[in-house]
Amino acid sequence: MFHIAFLFIIHNASLFSFVVIHPDKEENPVKSKKKTGTINRTDRMKNKTTIPQKEAIKLQESLRRKHIGDMRANIAEMIQIKRAMEKIKLDSLKKIKNRKKKSYLIRELQPYEKALTTVLSEYSKISRKETTLFNKEFQIELDFDSSLAQQSYDGIKNALNNLEIFLDKIRADYDNRELVESFSNEWIKKDSTFFTPIHERFLDFKDREGFRKFQRQAKDRVFEKIADFKDYKKKIDTNMMQMNNVDTSMKRFEEAPDVSSETLKAGPEGLYDISRSLENYIGKVYTDVRAAELAIIENISFDEAFARLRTNRSERPDWGEKLHTTKKAETLEDIDKYSQTLTEAVNKTDKMRIRTLNMLSRITDMSMNFLSLTLKEGKKNSTLSLEKAFAIERHRGEGSKNNPVKSSQPGAGIGNIKQDSGEARGISLDRFTYNQDSYGMSGGRKMAFSLPKEELFHINEQFINANVLPGRKFLSESIRSGWIYIDTWYVIGPWENSGAIDYKNLHPPEQEIDFDMEYKDGKKDKDGLHRALKWRFMQSSSVRIIVPDEAEESTYYLYTDIYFERDTEMVTAFASDDAARVWITYPSGRKLLVWEDNLRSSWKMNEIIKKILFRKGYNQILVRLENGPTYCAFSMIFCPTEKPKP
């Protein structure tokens, strides 16, 4: 019995080894290489063997067809990017043409705005029972109820808000004279700012005359500005200067590459060339848009701005020659090499696509995730296009009296966009709205805590940079409010990633955090030796965390913990250059992947905005940062969705 069992085992083992050593002769070696990922000796020997010409041509053709499809997909996206960029460029050039009007209007409105702000601030002092008024000639004895001044205060506050809305409209559409004119007239009619408070107790107010005098002065000061503003139309006409530099930049459109359906029928070498010329062209349009922006900001000519940018954009080398191979494949090795060259070509066109997408992202202030998904969705669904997405963004940016949503910022992921018009759907996840008056992010004045859920949310990068504070502890007695960034991190890296974003390749920090460990498998240094990696403590003085020992094509890990006194939901904005993964480990030990970025995108503070629930106690945060070429950065900022309860 024993003998039989033993023989049975030996027999099975020999059969198994036979299968391993002698794989099926019919199996495609290219396929088997894909499965194992390495070519073993047997494969190498097999690859040297010649294959029938018919078979070789068939294999070459199938590989060619597959890779051409991938390259065309990348080019199709780049064509969409090109169109969007061209449109943005035209808009920018139009702005240059009319910028004199804008600068004039803004300049005219500034003292008006300042006067209102001053008056508002003085009224605020009255309501706070401070005795110093902006006119120190008289002192009002503030023994009356502070609510007496409330009516006037609220009136001025409304006037200031209206003015800000008006200013935003002008910034968006400063060519609209009617808008400006009607506003200034209506504003005077409607304004009830400087009415004397109606309150019975006011009659008993000792210094009633003094208070009225103060009001009159405030009123005169503001009305004087309004009167100046009414004459704006004449002043614009006399001062406006047309800029005659638009034509030069318009000529640059002539350089656009031919991307007709005929040219797209080309082979991989032709497609690579189209992709390359598209990338170069989009790069030029990008520079033009940047030059136009600079020209508007600095009030200089387009040509001058263009020269100032000193763009020395290096063109991608003509690598496509490699694809021009006429050699017919004879062995499997030849087929394998051909396949590798085609894969490389697809990867290169993909890199070009990402680069152009990045340019569009920078110009439109929209995240790459959002744009990429819009482009993909746009292909499937004709009702959604980039232009529509921009229109939606512009519409939100305009703001209106009836619509409290002033502007929004795209998040990323797949979900529904809540639209006023209700026409576009299907792009963004985790987007929020906030009330212009409640959060003040785009208006940038005050921070309150009434963020409605599941609506559009916008963060103003400049405002946040100016007001954000570092912090890792959230207590009820904390005086900090608004946006907070994590400044303290432990960082470790770099590990080699060979330019690929491969989250499957795990490193020790994903298993355990041990600050005392030294890992010897770091990225090789200049001498070709593996670096010894240790956790390093770092504190950043800015939102953008730049890792120490920054290296290209590397993986880094960042670790920190944050403390919450109670379960708290936070609006959290992540951003990375390039890709990143973020995990949160709750005090209970539960680990959650809260964000994953798979794109090689440059750092943008609002790359993604999410609501995240942090648990009471110490919440650990682990970030895996994947760096491609050049810079490596990460940021994480957050803001409570509601005012902490006492």
Next chain:
Amino acid sequence: MSRIVLDEEEADVTISPLIDCVFLLLIFFLVSTMFKKENKDIDIELPESATSIKVLPLSDFTAIGIKSEGQLFLDGKPSSKTHIHLYLSRLGLNGSERTIRLDVDKETPFHHVVEVIDICRFRGLQNIRIKTKDKG
């Protein structure tokens, strides 16, 4: 010839004083042992300070030592960063009143000190003192 008869008493050793001495010594050692403080100091060269304040020896404190090369000590014994993190985290949970004394070598890079202070403060331990050598 007169015979003097000496009434010689048998020689005897008095052990009472000896017992007294032994007890005194015993009590001395007992008492001195009870009051001996745990030595939490490490062999470092402290930074000098002209404005340092002399304080009475603390009875209840945690000493964190940082040598010039960044090596960490906890209450005089070699420790590690992970251990310090865990220890201070537990300490913080039990109450934030405990004093933390930092014994830092004058050659220690400042970022090591900042790191430890940051850990202490994050864990709610605000009572941090830095041990210095009186210049006078």
